[in-house]
Amino acid sequence: MRLLEFAAARALRGLRSHIQKNYLLAAVIVRKDGAIVVSTNAVTQNPNPSAHAEARALKKADFGAELYVARVIRDGTWVMAKPCKTCQALIRAKGIRKVYYTISTDNYGVWDVQSSKYPEE
Numbered sequence: 001m002r003l004l005e006f007a008a009a010r011a012l013r014g015l016r017s018h019i020q021k022n023y024l025l026a027a028v029i030v031r032k033d034g035a036i037v038v039s040t041n042a043v044t045q046n047p048n049p050s051a052h053a054e055a056r057a058l059k060k061a062d063f064g065a066e067l068y069v070a071r072v073i074r075d076g077t078w079v080m081a082k083p084c085k086t087c088q089a090l091i092r093a094k095g096i097r098k099v100y101y102t103i104s105t106d107n108y109g110v111w112d113v114q115s116s117k118y119p120e121e
Helices: 002-016 054-059 083-091
Strands: 023-030 036-040 068-071 098-104 109-113
Touching: 002 023, 002 036, 002 068, 002 098, 023 054, 036 054, 054 068, 054 083
Parallel strands: 068 098
Antiparallel strands: 023 036, 023 068, 098 109
């Protein structure tokens, strides 16, 4: 939960500096070597999946890493941050072990990538 809180704080910090967005996502990857990679989604209204926080962070991930994704709206509330289908494919291709994503401020989901299909809503 601590790393989701960290991701949410990074998203909120970015959101407060960019007035045109109503929400922002942040992705935190913990690599096997202990390094932490942090990325936010591009600040434009670009729907291109390469601008997604997950895709940007995955560029520096290694096989077996863990991914934490938080989506935060302007008032600081956590909302659903389930990765899109394109990001899910990238996550599988990178060999990510687990994905933790916000559902609400007091709830999060876990996707065990290697042992199961993506959790359905």
